[in-house]
Amino acid sequence: MRVVSLLPSATEIVYALGLGDQLVGVTFECDEPPSARAEKTVVVGGRDTRGMTPGEIDDYVKGQLGAGGDLYTLHAGALAGLDPELILTQDLCRVCALPSGQVSDALDHLGCRADVVSLDPYTLDEVFATFTTVAAAAGVPERGTALVAALRARLGADPLRDDADPAPAYRRISASTRPVFALLLDQSIVAGCGLIYANEVLFRAGLDPYTPGRMIGPACWDELWADLRALMKEGVARGRIDTVHTAHTPEAMQRAPRVDRHGGEVYVYRRPGLPCYVCGTAIARGPMAGRNLYWCPTCQPVVAPRRARRARSSR
Ligand SMILES: [Zn+2]
Numbered sequence: 001m002r003v004v005s006l007l008p009s010a011t012e013i014v015y016a017l018g019l020g021d022q023l024v025g026v027t028f029e030c031d032e033p034p035s036a037r038a039e040k041t042v043v044v045g046g047r048d049t050r051g052m053t054p055g056e057i058d059d060y061v062k063g064q065l066g067a068g069g070d071l072y073t074l075h076a077g078a079l080a081g082l083d084p085e086l087i088l089t090q091d092l093c094r095v096c097a098l099p100s101g102q103v104s105d106a107l108d109h110l111g112c113r114a115d116v117v118s119l120d121p122y123t124l125d126e127v128f129a130t131f132t133t134v135a136a137a138a139g140v141p142e143r144g145t146a147l148v149a150a151l152r153a154r155l156g157a158d159p160l161r162d163d164a165d166p167a168p169a170y171r172r173i174s175a176s177t178r179p180v181f182a183l184l185l186d187q188s189i190v191a192g193c194g195l196i197y198a199n200e201v202l203f204r205a206g207l208d209p210y211t212p213g214r215m216i217g218p219a220c221w222d223e224l225w226a227d228l229r230a231l232m233k234e235g236v237a238r239g240r241i242d243t244v245h246t247a248h249t250p251e252a253m254q255r256a257p258r259v260d261r262h263g264g265e266v267y268v269y270r271r272p273g274l275p276c277y278v279c280g281t282a283i284a285r286g287p288m289a290g291r292n293l294y295w296c297p298t299c300q301p302v303v304a305p306r307r308a309r310r311a312r313s314s315r
Pocket residue numbers: 276277278279280281296297298299300
C-alpha cells in the first residue's frame with residue numbers, strides 16, 4: 001500500500017506499526033525517524049522554523065494567520081505523482097498541520113481516489129484509537145492492537161478513564177523523594193497529565209510543588225486525583241482548560257479575561273510575575289524536570305505543615 005502522511009505524528013505512527021517501507025510521502029516537518037524526511041518525497045512545504053526563537057515563531061504564525069495566509073503548502077503535483085492509496089491527515093489544528101479540507105479539495109481537483117483518514121484525537125484513549133485506525137486502514141489491524149497494548153503497559157493511571165486505578169500511582173508517589181510536580185508529569189505514574197494540569201492542580205491543593213512524594217498522605221493524594229479527574233474531564237468537555245473556581249472568574253473578579261493562545265482561565269500557568277488571584281503575591285516560575293513550574297509562594301508554602309503532618313500521622 002502506498003501511504004502518504006501529512007503530519008509528523010502520523011509519520012511516527014506509520015513507522016511504529018512497521019509500515020515505514022510503505023510510506024511514500026511526508027511533510028517537511030516529519031523528522032522522526034530522521035530518515036523519513038530524507039528518504040521520502042516531501043508533499044507539504046512550509047517555513048523551516050529551526051533556528052528561530054519561540055517568540056519569532058509565534059510572531060510568524062500570528063502574522064500569517066492574521067493576514068489570512070497559510071502555514072503549509074500542499075505540493076499537489078508531487079502528491080499526485082506518488083499515486084497514494086492512503087493519506088493520513090488531521091483537522092485538529094491549522095498551526096500544527098494542513099487541514100483535511102484542503103487535502104480533500106486538492107484530491108478532487110487531481111482526480112485522486114486515495115482513502116483519506118483524518119486523525120483528530122482529543123484524549124489519550126483517542127490517541128490510541130488513531131493507532132488502530134491507521135493499522136486497520138493499512139490492512140494490518142493486529143499490529144495496531146499489539147502496539148496499543150505495548151504502550152498501555154508503559155503508562156500509569158489515566159485520570160480520564162473511569163476504570164483507572166489510582167492506587168499503583170500512589171504507591172510510586174509515596175515511595176519517592178522526587179518533587180510531586182515531577183511525579184505528576186511522569187507518564188508511567190499518571191498518564192495524560194500535562195504541564196497546565198500539573199501546575200494548576202498543585203495550586204488548587206495549596207501544595208508546594210517541591211514537596212517530596214513521600215510527604216504526600218493518602219488523603220492528599222485522593223484529593224489531587226479527584227481534582228485532576230474533574231479538571232481533565234471538564235477540559236475535554238469544554239475544549240479548553242479552565243481551572244479557576246467561580247470566585248476567581250473574570251466576571252466574579254471584574255477583571256479582563258486572560259489572553260493566551262492556550263485559552264482558559266488559570267491560576268498560575270504562564271502567569272509569572274502577575275498577582276495571584278487569591279492573595280495578590282507575584283506568581284513564581286522555575287524550571288523542574290526540564291519543564292516550566294509556576295506557583296504562588298504564599299498559597300503554596302514551602303513546607304505544607306498541615307499536609308505534612310497528615311502524611312506523617314498516617315504511617
Ligand atoms: Zn496566592
